[in-house]
Amino acid sequence: MYKHFSTAPHRGRHCIISLTPTMVVYTAEEYADMIALYHACNRNAWQAALQYEQQYGNVRQNMPTHCTIAATWKRVQETGSLIPRKKTGAPRTCIAGATRR
Numbered sequence: 001m002y003k004h005f006s007t008a009p010h011r012g013r014h015c016i017i018s019l020t021p022t023m024v025v026y027t028a029e030e031y032a033d034m035i036a037l038y039h040a041c042n043r044n045a046w047q048a049a050l051q052y053e054q055q056y057g058n059v060r061q062n063m064p065t066h067c068t069i070a071a072t073w074k075r076v077q078e079t080g081s082l083i084p085r086k087k088t089g090a091p092r093t094c095i096a097g098a099t100r101r
Contacts (some may be wrong), residue, residue: 024062031082034069045070 018023034052041047045066053063065074080093 020035024064024068026068028061030060030064031072034064034072035076035082038069041100043073045073095096 037048037051041051048069049064049066
């Protein structure tokens with residue numbers, strides 16, 4: 001899969017924005033480490049992302065962004081689970097003859 005990246009300034013920093021949607025799958029241990037660093041950094045997701053890269057940059061392939069860490073904490077609060085739920089259900093289909101208003 002090809003990825004195209006661009007940088008855009010955000011609050012004085014540059015963020016990498018992916019133009020193609022990709023989802024990185026982390027292990028439960030990696031999510032737990034994100035949450036531990038988030039709390040160690042006084043619930044600062046930016047600082048936790050930097051700390052994660054410093055601590056695990058040589059060991060792990062994919063580094064989470066501050067958005068990933070914040071979303072993980074939100075998921076833990078809402079569902080009690082570190083792991084995202086798989087999307088289930090029937091795919092969307094189009095009904096012949098149906099009109100949209």
